[in-house]
Amino acid sequence: MSLRVGKAFLRFNRQRCALITKAVHVQQLHSGSSGFTDSCYDGLYPGHISTTPIQKALLAVASGVAALHNPYRHDMVAVLGETTGHIALINLRNRMRNDPEGNIILIERPRIRLSTLDLSKMASLPDGSFGREYLRFLEDNHVTPDTRAEVKFVDNEELAYVMQRYREVHDLLHTLLGMPTNMLGEVAVKLFEAAQTGLPMCALGAVLGPLRLNSSRLRSLFTSLGPWALRNGRQARCVLSIFYERRWEQSLEDLRQELNIEPPPLKLKHSTRGGLEKD
Structure with missing residues (x-):
């Protein structure tokens, strides 16, 4: 019983870590910061943020609207390129x-x-x-x-x-x-x-x-x-x-x-x- 509880807690902690990473990253994208680092990335490469297809679609739409409003928002153009390319x-x-x-x-x-x-x-x-x-x-x-x-x-x-x-x-x-x-x-x-x-x-x-x-x-x-x-x-x-x-x-x-x-x-x-x- 305690083993199952422990595994469930570990899964919850990993999910919480990923959500915190994504939230902090989106906030920093809008603030224009380029110094984001976090130990919660999943290991593909430093700074990588794993997203589902639905999340990518939402990011693509949001970044596309922001880039359309201001083509010089290079952070939004970057997100658009990564989520559609x-x-x-x-x-x-x-x-x-x-x-x-x-x-x-x-x-x-x-x-x-x-x-x-x-x-x-x-x-x-x-x-x-x-x-x-x-x-x-x-x-x-x-x-x-x-x-x-x-x-x-x-x-x-x-x-x-x-x-x-x-x-x-x-x-x-x-x-x-x-x-x-x-x-x-x-x-x-x-x-x-x-x-x-x-x-x-x-x-x-x-x-x-x-x-x-x-x-x-x-x-x-x-x-x-x-x-x-x-x-x-x-x-x-x-x-x-x-x-x-x-x-x-x-x-x-x-x-x-x-x-x-x-x-x-x-x-x-x-x-x-x-x-x-x-x-």
């Missing part, structure tokens, strides 16, 4: 496995963080090299790779890494595609990513993003940037299968040619007034 992540993982360089990435699990980047070396590289242009992108747009959220809702350790790699490669795609971080640039990158990855979150961003563009930028998107982004997303080599950390010294143009990515039809930049200009 299972099939796309499997396809991306398989493409990486079938690529020699991509398979090495899956084995070695490199991370793109400030702690893994040699910024001094990258700054000493010549103009036009991939590493120097990526560093210039970070400086010009005031962004850092450390802002990318850690994966929590993907229920497979390897697929979780694929999602993390996608997030950390996002800024590299901005560099490869020559797109700034304003709304027009983000929509162009999302169109490329939607065609390249099949992630529903990318498709949603590509569809909803144009609603926030004015008429002149919509014209640029529909007549040149949009078709270019979709075409290159379909024809390019899998962008997750490139060990970018070993390509900093390669010229940006050579890397584009290797990936089968055409140069952008428009050169966009931020104006000194904080708006967008075309060269």
Whole structure:
């Protein structure tokens, strides 16, 4: 009798632990905190939060509504991507496995963080090299790779890494595609990513993003940037299968040619007034 009671108590305690973890995590998602750690995760990887299909559906709806209201809520965009991207992540993982360089990435699990980047070396590289242009992108747009959220809702350790790699490669795609971080640039990158990855979150961003563009930028998107982004997303080599950390010294143009990515039809930049200009 006491053994049955003890087992029942242990099951209850595990359930309580999981519920507390989920509640704390959802609260921190809304507060924008990225420092969540808890000993109650189920062991797939640090920070993982196990959820049922129904819970994933509820999270997808809630995060989708929040992201629609404010596309710059990167925490909600992250949750949406994790709860809707299972099939796309499997396809991306398989493409990486079938690529020699991509398979090495899956084995070695490199991370793109400030702690893994040699910024001094990258700054000493010549103009036009991939590493120097990526560093210039970070400086010009005031962004850092450390802002990318850690994966929590993907229920497979390897697929979780694929999602993390996608997030950390996002800024590299901005560099490869020559797109700034304003709304027009983000929509162009999302169109490329939607065609390249099949992630529903990318498709949603590509569809909803144009609603926030004015008429002149919509014209640029529909007549040149949009078709270019979709075409290159379909024809390019899998962008997750490139060990970018070993390509900093390669010229940006050579890397584009290797990936089968055409140069952008428009050169966009931020104006000194904080708006967008075309060269």
